[in-house]
Amino acid sequence: MNIITIIWATLPFFLGFTIYLIPKLDRYLALLGTVVSFAYALILFIQRSPITLELVDNFGVTLAIDELSGYFILTNALVTAAAILYCWRSDKSAFFYTQAIIVHGSVNAAFACTDFISLYVALEVSGIAAFLLVAYPRTDRSIWVALRYLFISNTAMLFYLIGAVLVYQANNSFTYVGLRQAPPEALALIFVGLLVKGGVFVSGLWLPLTHSESDTPVSALLSGVVVKAGVYPMVRCALIVGEIDPIVRSFGVATAFLGVIFALFENDTKRVLASSTISQLGWILAAPLYGGYYALAHGLAKSALFLTAGNLPSRSLKELQNKPIRTSTWIVLVLGSLSISGLPLLTGFGAKTLTMKHLLPWQEIAMNIAVVGTATVYAKFIFLPHGEGKKPKPGFWAAIVLLLGWLFTANVLYPQAYTVKDIGKALVTIAGGWLLYWLIFKRTALKLPRVLEEFDHLIGVMSLVAVLLFWMAFSWLGISY
Amino acid sequence: MKIVSMDVMSTGVIAYYVTIASRKGLFTPIFSGVANRTYADPVPQAVILTAIVIGFSIQALMLVGVMKLAKDNPTLESNEIEKNNTPS
Numbered sequence: 001m002n003i004i005t006i007i008w009a010t011l012p013f014f015l016g017f018t019i020y021l022i023p024k025l026d027r028y029l030a031l032l033g034t035v036v037s038f039a040y041a042l043i044l045f046i047q048r049s050p051i052t053l054e055l056v057d058n059f060g061v062t063l064a065i066d067e068l069s070g071y072f073i074l075t076n077a078l079v080t081a082a083a084i085l086y087c088w089r090s091d092k093s094a095f096f097y098t099q100a101i102i103v104h105g106s107v108n109a110a111f112a113c114t115d116f117i118s119l120y121v122a123l124e125v126s127g128i129a130a131f132l133l134v135a136y137p138r139t140d141r142s143i144w145v146a147l148r149y150l151f152i153s154n155t156a157m158l159f160y161l162i163g164a165v166l167v168y169q170a171n172n173s174f175t176y177v178g179l180r181q182a183p184p185e186a187l188a189l190i191f192v193g194l195l196v197k198g199g200v201f202v203s204g205l206w207l208p209l210t211h212s213e214s215d216t217p218v219s220a221l222l223s224g225v226v227v228k229a230g231v232y233p234m235v236r237c238a239l240i241v242g243e244i245d246p247i248v249r250s251f252g253v254a255t256a257f258l259g260v261i262f263a264l265f266e267n268d269t270k271r272v273l274a275s276s277t278i279s280q281l282g283w284i285l286a287a288p289l290y291g292g293y294y295a296l297a298h299g300l301a302k303s304a305l306f307l308t309a310g311n312l313p314s315r316s317l318k319e320l321q322n323k324p325i326r327t328s329t330w331i332v333l334v335l336g337s338l339s340i341s342g343l344p345l346l347t348g349f350g351a352k353t354l355t356m357k358h359l360l361p362w363q364e365i366a367m368n369i370a371v372v373g374t375a376t377v378y379a380k381f382i383f384l385p386h387g388e389g390k391k392p393k394p395g396f397w398a399a400i401v402l403l404l405g406w407l408f409t410a411n412v413l414y415p416q417a418y419t420v421k422d423i424g425k426a427l428v429t430i431a432g433g434w435l436l437y438w439l440i441f442k443r444t445a446l447k448l449p450r451v452l453e454e455f456d457h458l459i460g461v462m463s464l465v466a467v468l469l470f471w472m473a474f475s476w477l478g479i480s481y
Numbered sequence: 482m483k484i485v486s487m488d489v490m491s492t493g494v495i496a497y498y499v500t501i502a503s504r505k506g507l508f509t510p511i512f513s514g515v516a517n518r519t520y521a522d523p524v525p526q527a528v529i530l531t532a533i534v535i536g537f538s539i540q541a542l543m544l545v546g547v548m549k550l551a552k553d554n555p556t557l558e559s560n561e562i563e564k565n566n567t568p569s
Contacts, residue, residue: 117528124535128542135546140553144566147546154539155487161494161532165501165525174528209567268568455563 002053005065008040009112012105016098023094030084030097033104037077044070052114062175064114068239071292072111072232075299078406079224080104082399083217086307089394096136103129103226110229114240115174116164116190119233120157123197127153130226133218134210145213152206152458153197159466160193176233176240184473187244191234192466198230200285201255203465204278205452208262211277212270216310219270223277224303228295231281238288247472248285253366255282260373264441265448267317269309269381276377277302279370280340286367287358296410297339297351304403305336305381311392317380326389332400337378339407341430342371344423347410352426353417368429375433376441383437483559484543491536498529 015033019026050066065073084100106125113119127150135146164174166186171178179187192203199207207227211219238248259279266272280298284291309315312333313323325333339348352371359367451457506519547557554562 117531121531121535124539128535128539131542138549140550141566143546143549144562147543147550148563150539150543150546151483151487154536155490158487158490158494162497165498168525168528169501172524213568455559 001047001051004040004043005051005053005063005112008036009063009105009109011036012101012108016102016105019094019098019101026094026097027084027088030101031081033101034077034081034084037073037104037108038081041070041074041077044073061113061118062115063112063118065112068235068289068292069111069232071296072228073108075228075296076104076107076111076225078402079221079299079303082303082307082403083221083224085402086217086220086393086395086399088398092136096133099129099132099136100221103133103221107225107229111232114176114236116160116167116176117174120161120164123160123229124154124157126226126229127157127197130218130222133221134214136218137215141213142215145210148455149206149210151455152462155459156193156196156203156462159189159462160197163187163189163191163193176237179237179241180243185470187473188466188470191247191469192462194230194234195251195465195469196230196462197227198234198281199227199278200231200234200281201251201258201465202452202461203458204255204281205461206458207278208266208271208274209453211274211306212268216307219274219310220303220306223274223306224299227277227281228284228299231284231291231295234285235288235291238285245288246476247469248288249360249363250472252282252285252287253363253370255279256286256367256370257282257373260370260377262448263377264373265444265446267447269312269315269317269320270306272317272377272380273302273305273309276340276374279374282370283352283355283367286363287355290354290358293414294351294355296413297347297407300403300407300410301336301339301346301348304332304400304407305340307396307399307403308333308336308392311390311396313390317384320384322385324385324387324389326391327386329389329392330384330386332404333384334382335404335407337381338430341375341378341433342426343430344418344426345408345411347407349423349426350411350414350417353422354414371429372433372436375430376436377433379434379437380441382434482557484540484547488536488540491532495529495533495536498525498532502526 012033015029019029044065050064053063055061080100103126106122106129109122110119113122131146131150134149135143163186167178167182168174170182195201196203211223214222234248238245256279259275259282263272263275266275284294308329311329312320312325314320339346342349342352452461502522502525506521508520550562551557
């Protein structure tokens, strides 16, 4: 099993270089990489025993893979495969597939490692490859958006590096466990890096612009998996070092709220989806132990939605009210939206129920409001007119069948959710959300200012979050020297 | 300008790693006949080498991006570029 793990971790990078050597085989090789990850995730589910690997003494790389990372790896494999299938008949060059599979590999690595330096390398590699993917169309706008993304993530990772060395100083090792003995500033600095990278809370406000301005398959990839590479380590840290758990949970609640508010007042389809990604990331953090299942549900639904949004006749929701969408495309849009809203029979329901059951009492009210908010946000998509419309791009259906198929299949992983009480609750909240939509949000045209999304402010907010985190770490944890 | 200042930041981080490495001693950790010297800790130095390489490559990538942008925005003021390229 250890050997399989190492092969699995290195294969995507190897494939990436091979694609460049044999450009004719690009999409087949890229797809092969995702298939291997998929098989590996299935093995993890069947085996059910965590794997831990420690290479070269306690200074070296440590890997720990269990069911939780299995969910994340499965998400990664499915979403990347869908993005590749979507591009199958487009004229994307081998370069695109190389970057896609390298993103896949580095995100996989982030899901497997448990020491800060391997994580740093994985995150930076995913950042660079994502930068190249966003800048792929070579227009001025895409280059600017990509530069902005790389600049912000790199600055955040510098903070992270300082935190990592503080952990090392306290423990003579870079493993996550060392966070317990490390001074509070180490925790604050590392978490600033991860919060920014994962697009969580106010430090994640770079996300709507980046995700909405990228190419369709790239936004699916970014929203579906790349941000989760920043979220997963936080979940893992909260599980390994129990003291951090309340910090992670409170960020989860705050993020779920913030994202919903941004999404409610948005009028552009892709920006609504991107803002909702922020809120869904909050859900993953709200109950760390069960975040994996939620990440799977969200990754599948969100990438399906992004792929659909790329095939709508217009990006503005206002215009879409008057331009009918092709009925078959509309059905996909509705299924994705319903899954995120948490309708029974779709994976989103199981994931929401599971997360809800493991919330702490103080989180419950806030999260229930967030559920209603999410339903309202997605009502915007569900109540769009449909009829004859433009045909989706070739490759769209292959990707969608894969994603939606799993959206139904993944229900098997948590059948206990189907009790009368939970189904009733889900239906009531969705109905409540739709009611809110019809009564209030369909009529309002309020627009939130985008001051916080300006480049300078993003960097400024990063340091404010650092101060906040330091205070949290200092006063809540009482970690002593 | 912003890119250069980012580079300064990363230099600062690198210097910090080196400082931490040399807290216990300054000698190069190479096996030699002399016993019991105070060696510098090799691990942070090894680790920061990776970060230097990554920082350098990011630097290069960003400068290429800026070169492309410079065609239409010769003054390279980030506020202006942002205004031109942000959808309303």
